[in-house]
Amino acid sequence: xxxxxxxxxxxxxxxxxDQAVLDLLxxxxxxxxxxxxxxxxxxxxxxxxxxxxxxxxxxxxxAEARGVPGxxxxxxxxxxxxxxxxxxxxxxxTQQAPDLGPAVVVGGAxxxxxxxxxxxxxxxxxxxxLDLPQSHRSAELLDGAGLVVIAVPIHDTVEVIEALPPLPQxxxxxxxxxxxxxxxxxMLRVHPGPVLxxxxxxxxxxxxxxxxxxxxxxxxxxxxxxxxxxxxxxxxARVHEVSAEDHDAAMGLIQVLRHFSTFAYGSHLxxxxxxxxDLLALSSPIYRLELVMVGRxxxxxxxxxxxxxxxxxxxxxLIERYHERFGQAxxxxxxxxxxxxxxxxxxxxxxFGSYAQRFLDESTSLLAHADATR
Amino acid sequence: xxxxxxxxxxxxxxxxxDQAVLDLLxxxxxxxxxxxxxxxxxxxxxxxxxxxxxxxxxxxxxAEARGVPGxxxxxxxxxxxxxxxxxxxxxxxTQQAPDLGPAVVVGGAxxxxxxxxxxxxxxxxxxxxLDLPQSHRSAELLDGAGLVVIAVPIHDTVEVIEALPPLPQxxxxxxxxxxxxxxxxxMLRVHPGPVLxxxxxxxxxxxxxxxxxxxxxxxxxxxxxxxxxxxxxxxxARVHEVSAEDHDAAMGLIQVLRHFSTFAYGSHLxxxxxxxxDLLALSSPIYRLELVMVGRxxxxxxxxxxxxxxxxxxxxxLIERYHERFGQAxxxxxxxxxxxxxxxxxxxxxxFGSYAQRFLDESTSLLAHADATR
Numbered sequence: 099x100x101x102x103x104x105x106x107x108x109x110x111x112x113x114x115x116d117q118a119v120l121d122l123l124x125x126x127x128x129x130x131x132x133x134x135x136x137x138x139x140x141x142x143x144x145x146x147x148x149x150x151x152x153x154x155x156x157x158x159x160x161a162e163a164r165g166v167p168g169x170x171x172x173x174x175x176x177x178x179x180x181x182x183x184x185x186x187x188x189x190x191x192t193q194q195a196p197d198l199g200p201a202v203v204v205g206g207a208x209x210x211x212x213x214x215x216x217x218x219x220x221x222x223x224x225x226x227x228l229d230l231p232q233s234h235r236s237a238e239l240l241d242g243a244g245l246v247v248i249a250v251p252i253h254d255t256v257e258v259i260e261a262l263p264p265l266p267q268x269x270x271x272x273x274x275x276x277x278x279x280x281x282x283x284x285m286l287r288v289h290p291g292p293v294l295x296x297x298x299x300x301x302x303x304x305x306x307x308x309x310x311x312x313x314x315x316x317x318x319x320x321x322x323x324x325x326x327x328x329x330x331x332x333x334x335a336r337v338h339e340v341s342a343e344d345h346d347a348a349m350g351l352i353q354v355l356r357h358f359s360t361f362a363y364g365s366h367l368x369x370x371x372x373x374x375x376d377l378l379a380l381s382s383p384i385y386r387l388e389l390v391m392v393g394r395x396x397x398x399x400x401x402x403x404x405x406x407x408x409x410x411x412x413x414x415x416l417i418e419r420y421h422e423r424f425g426q427a428x429x430x431x432x433x434x435x436x437x438x439x440x441x442x443x444x445x446x447x448x449x450f451g452s453y454a455q456r457f458l459d460e461s462t463s464l465l466a467h468a469d470a471t472r
Numbered sequence: 473x474x475x476x477x478x479x480x481x482x483x484x485x486x487x488x489x490d491q492a493v494l495d496l497l498x499x500x501x502x503x504x505x506x507x508x509x510x511x512x513x514x515x516x517x518x519x520x521x522x523x524x525x526x527x528x529x530x531x532x533x534x535a536e537a538r539g540v541p542g543x544x545x546x547x548x549x550x551x552x553x554x555x556x557x558x559x560x561x562x563x564x565x566t567q568q569a570p571d572l573g574p575a576v577v578v579g580g581a582x583x584x585x586x587x588x589x590x591x592x593x594x595x596x597x598x599x600x601x602l603d604l605p606q607s608h609r610s611a612e613l614l615d616g617a618g619l620v621v622i623a624v625p626i627h628d629t630v631e632v633i634e635a636l637p638p639l640p641q642x643x644x645x646x647x648x649x650x651x652x653x654x655x656x657x658x659m660l661r662v663h664p665g666p667v668l669x670x671x672x673x674x675x676x677x678x679x680x681x682x683x684x685x686x687x688x689x690x691x692x693x694x695x696x697x698x699x700x701x702x703x704x705x706x707x708x709a710r711v712h713e714v715s716a717e718d719h720d721a722a723m724g725l726i727q728v729l730r731h732f733s734t735f736a737y738g739s740h741l742x743x744x745x746x747x748x749x750d751l752l753a754l755s756s757p758i759y760r761l762e763l764v765m766v767g768r769x770x771x772x773x774x775x776x777x778x779x780x781x782x783x784x785x786x787x788x789x790l791i792e793r794y795h796e797r798f799g800q801a802x803x804x805x806x807x808x809x810x811x812x813x814x815x816x817x818x819x820x821x822x823x824f825g826s827y828a829q830r831f832l833d834e835s836t837s838l839l840a841h842a843d844a845t846r
Contacts, residue, residue, distance in 0.1 A: 101514040108507050109523070115500045116531055116549060119493060123548075124540050126489045133482050140475040149483075157490055166498050170555050174497075174548050175490060181544050299756035303836060311756045338753050348751055351744060352759045358805070362798040363733070365816055368823035369797065370725060370790070377722055378827075379712050382673035382685045385726045387838075391765065393824045393831035400817035408805050416744070417805075421798055423743065424736040428795055431732070431782050442739060443774035449742035450767045453752075457767035462677060464761075464838065 123178070130182040141192025145308050145334045150179065169463075183308035183334060191332050193222035195325040199244030199266070200224045204258060209302035210274055211249035217307070217333055218245075237263045245326070248273040248281070252405040259284040267291050270323050274298060276349060277409045278315045278342040286317055293317030294326065295342060297349075298335075301398075308334030315342045346410060354413040355420055357403050360395045367392070383465045497552070504556040515566025519682050519708045524553065543837075557682035557708060565706050567596035569699040573618030573640065574598045578632060583676035584648055585623035591681070591707055592619075611637045619700070622647040622655070626779040633658040641665050644697050648672060650723060651783045652689045652716035660691055667691030668700065669716060671723075672709075675772075682708030689716040720784060728787040729794055731777050734769045741766070757839045 137143070154175055158168035201218045205211040206227030218225045228239045240246065240262070246269060250258050255275045265271060271289045273281040274296050282295040295315035304310060312335045314327060327337050340348070367374075374389075381389060395403065408414070430438050447454055511517070528549055532542035575592045579585040580601030592599045602613045614620065614636070620643060624632050629649045639645060645663045647655040648670050656669040669689035678684060686709045688701060701711050714722070741748075748763075755763060769777065782788070804812050821828055 101510060101516055104510045105507060108503055108510070112500060112503050112507075113527070113530075115496050115503065116527075116545075117534065119496050119548070120531065120535055120538075120540060120545055122489050122493050122496070123535075123544060124538055126486060126493075127540060129482055129486050129489065133479060133486075136475060136478045136482070142475055153487070153490075156487075157494065160491065161494055161497075164494075164498055166494060166501060167555060170497060170551065171490075171494055173551050174493070177544065177547050177551070181541060299754060299759065303832075309757070311754060313754055340750075340754065344750070345754070348746060348754050351741065351746055352751055352755055352763075355740075356759070356762050358801070359733070359737070359798075361817070361820075362801045363794070364820040364824070365801060366729075366794045366797045367725065368820045370793070371823070372722060372725055374824065374827055376714075376718070377726055380673060380685060380687055380714065380719070380722050381726055383683070385673065385730070388730050388765065389726075390831040390835050390838075391762065393828050394835045395828075396817065396821040396824050397828035397832040400814045400821075403817070404805075404810055404813050408808065408810075414802075414806060417802055419744070420737070420740045421795070421802055423740050424733075424795055424798065427732070427736045427739060428788075428791055431778075431791075432788060434782065436778055436782075439778050440774045443735070443770065443777070446735075446738040446742045447770040447774075449745070450738070450748065450770050453748055454767050454769075454771035457764040458771040461764050461768045464764075 126178060127181065130178075134182070138190045138192065141194075141332065143332050143334065145183065180305070180308075183306050191217075191221040191329070194329040194332065195244070196222070198223060198325075199242045199269070200226050201245040201247065202226045202228050202240055202243045203247045203249055204228045205248065205250035208249060208251075210298065211247075213302045214247055214249060214274070221329060221332075240265060242266060243269050245270045245272065248275070248285075251401070252276060252409050255281045256284045259288055262288055265289055265291065268322070270294065270326060271317075272296055272323070272326065276353065276406055278313070278345045282315055282317050282342050292319035292322035294320075294323040296330075297345065306334060310335045312337050313345050314339045315345055346412065350410070350413040350416040354407055354410070355417055357395065358407050358417050359420075360392050361403065361407070363392050364396055384461075387465065500552060501555065504552075508556070512564050512566065515568075515706065517706050517708065519557065554679075558679040565591075565595040565703070568703040568706065569618070570596070572597060572699075573616045573643070574600050575619040575621065576600045576602050576614055576617045577621045577623055578602045579622065579624035582623060582625075584672065585621075587676045588621055588623060588648070595703060595706075614639060616640060617643050619644045619646065622649070622659075625775070626650060626783050629655045630658045633662055636662055639663055639665065642696070644668065644700060645691075646670055646697070646700065650727065650780055652687070652719045656689055656691050656716050666693035666696035668694075668697040670704075671719065680708060684709045686711050687719050688713045689719055720786065724784070724787040724790040728781055728784070729791055731769065732781050732791050733794075734766050735777065735781070737766050738770055758835075761839065 154172050157171050157175060161171040162168045201223045203211050203215050203218070203225065206215045206225075207229045211227075215225050215227060223245070226239050226243075228236055232239060243265060246262070246265060248255060248258055248271075252275050255273055259273070259281065268291055269289070270292045271285050272294045273285060275281045276297055278295045278297060282293070285293045285295070294317050297313040297315075299311040299313060307330070312330050314337050316339070317323075330337055377389065378386060427442070430442070450457070528546050531545050531549060535545040536542045575597045577585050577589050577592070577599065580589045580599075581603045585601075589599050589601060597619070600613050600617075602610055606613060617639060620636070620639060622629060622632055622645075626649050629647055633647070633655065642665055643663070644666045645659050646668045647659060649655045650671055652669045652671060656667070659667045659669070668691050671687040671689075673685040673687060681704070686704050688711050690713070691697075704711055751763065752760060801816070804816070824831070
């Protein structure tokens with residue numbers, strides 16, 4: 099028998115199964131939309147980790163009992179839940195401070211600013227946008243404000259804060275900059291009322307706030323900003339409280355050094371000029387992902403990255419120390435010192451502790467997904 | 473009405489839908505196993521890109537026609553197909569050279585060696601393992617060999633090749649090392665018969681060969697190794713032909729520099745010692761992934777990485793040039809030269825061309841998956 103005539107009926111049956119799956123997905127999306135509507139009406143967070151955990155555990159057990167891999171059903175359910183979060187992001191959220199005066203987003207036309215304008219609007223607040231073209235109207239737009247959010251480029255933040263007209267005494271003043279010490283000091287200087295420093299650890303390109311992180315640095319009168327923190331949690335984000343100093347030091351490592359290294363690495367690739375198509379042809383998923391993580395930077399705003407990299411002199415010193423350590427490591431392999439390399443490798447491995455293996459597992463699972471989607 | 477009493481019936485319905493999905497998945501796995509059995513019997517490759525493309529296109533169109541996002545059904549189907557590949561990897565493959573003498577894997581007890589022992593065995597070859605404990609029997613084990621695969625650590629490869637006893641004239645000699653020029657030269661020197669250099673661009677931890685890349689460098693008598701190339705394709709891998717020189721130059725960028733930078737970066741993190749748990753608490757998915765890609769190295773073999781990094785002096789020079797360019801870029805931001813930074817950023821962006829945006833999209837979609845699976 100020809101293989102095609104043996105395969106054709108099986109493929110038809112697989113297609114039938116897939117269509118039935120499609121029917122169920124459509125039904126599932128409808129049900130989830132109803133859940134979202136109820137949650138929105140009662141002010142419940144869209145992300146319910148405990149319900150997720152229980153539900154996935156039950157489905158895994160059922161799957162494994164009948165020979166279906168637990169990971170398969172878990173991955174599929176999580177993919178469905180992600181769709182649900184993305185849907186629910188536009189559904190409206192319970193307003194945590196119903197009596198608040200207008201919320202003014204300074205820089206509300208930028209990517210991050212626009213995102214906050216939208217989220218505040220979906221949560222029932224009266225939102226005003228104050229951008230350069232409206233700056234002659236700033237006193238008017240800020241009149242009676244209950245919340246002012248500064249969402250302007252890093253290098254402009256302190257200047258914009260200092261140029262603010264006096265705000266209502268009980269107005270909450272917040273900034274969204276990726277450094278926290280200087281903007282927080284400036285806000286405390288110009289405004290005697292409640293002050294909060296926020297740093298959304300994501301760009302305006304994310305699907306929703308769900309599972310993202312917002313760093314939160316106390317300024318003045320934490321009670322007066324509790325509603326906003328709760329509102330952000332309702333949007334699905336994890337709010338992580340941290341001092342401005344610790345935040346800025348961590349950002350040096352997490353953000354600044356990473357972006358700078360990526361810039362330098364991209365520069366090196368471009369100047370070595372080996373032909374990206376050839377490099378990709380030789381790249382298995384793990385190496386492709388490395389190239390993807392470099393190349394993605396250069397589809398984004400150079401000004402933003404310049405601002406992030408140069409925002410603090412402490413971060414530049416951190417980069418300098420990295421450059422020196424890199425040179426030392428290079429000396430080490432240059433002189434063929436295997437023993438010292440192994441010792442240093444072990445030291446680093448100890449620092450990562452059990453995370454090293456967890457990260458290996460996590461990336462293996464993620465790469466398996468990357469394989470599957472190409 | 474209490475939210476819980478409104479939500480409970482909807483959640484029950486969602487659970488019913490999910491159980492029905494589970495039934496369909498179990499059915500789908502059975503059908504796919506039958507397809508795999510037929511493919512194996514007829515020697516068809518397990519990975520059928522054209523059938524995949526058509527099938528996914530059809531399902532996307534149906535989904536979108538009824539308001540289900542096309543990406544949702546595509547992601548779920550690809551996840552199912554990945555499961556199928558992982559299942560099929562143990563199913564047996566059509567033997568491409570049924571009359572071949574025994575296949576001997578030198579270093580067959582190591583991770584990569586053991587993988588080839590398994591794959592050759594699943595494809596019907598008589599496989600022998602030659603490791604250090606058997607080295608006194610090497611003449612006996614190599615007697616009559618139709619294929620010899622060298623799968624030993626990089627720094628031992630040339631030495632092991634040079635220590636081989638004379639092989640049968642028509643025996644195919646192959647190595648799997650991550651550098652290609654020196655091993656290929658050594659194989660051509662010691663063996664007058666067919667020779668092929670291979671570099672599987674993945675570790676022994678992958679699910680299967682499906683969608684992985686094997687670099688392939690011609691040695692001698694390409695016709696005599698055509699069956700092996702075809703066999704590897706049957707296992708699901710993409711075989712990419714490249715000269716040994718181009719391969720080694722590309723590996724400098726893809727593999728050596730990447731591994732070395734990661735080592736240096738890990739060293740920097742460990743010495744700055746900011747507390748990994750704190751860094752993770754502040755990391756949104758994109759930064760978490762950056763940390764994951766660094767930390768995963770340190771759960772792996774330090775000897776392997778030392779060998780890869782130091783295998784070629786050309787690669788060490790490449791690292792040195794990167795270190796210099798890094799220093800120049802650092803000067804640039806140190807002196808606050810925004811204009812020059814923007815110019816260089818644009819130059820790099822041009823080098824990446826349309827890949828920059830593709831990479832951004834690819835990583836966004838991958839990260840959305842990472843969000844969903846935590």
